[in-house]
Amino acid sequence: MQRPLPVWIDLARARAKQQLDGSVAGERMPRLSEAGVELLRPAEVSVCLTVPEFRSDARPAEVSGRIVALASLQCQRCMGSMEHRIESQVFWQLVASDSTEVDEDAEPIVLEGDRFELLEAVTDELLLAVPSYPRHAECALPGTHSGSDDN
């Protein structure tokens, strides 16, 4: 499970179906730390890429699978750190134009040419999966924590 994931995939040369499993360290996704999200261990990506023989926006390449990560966020109430487990099911349809209609349960990803930016897509998914206003269920503020008073 420790193989690094490819950064991008050339869909013009990709196999019709391939399983992409691998781990992605937080350092490879600088937009995460810019957003205040630190990964406590590498994200585990397990997705299947399907590329139709005559690929078009009507018959797009698809990616489905899941992404699991453990992030450290800053609690917006006490400013302490908190762990947040991410387990995200993904279903992406890779289209050429952002005006393309995709399936109801799919997320569109707009390609640049034949290039599918897998690492960028994983980064976006992780950013979407973290709460915009993270808070501990119960903050342990210094000096106020009694140790046994947890309702």
Ligand SMILES: [Zn+2]
């Ligand atoms: Zn807190």
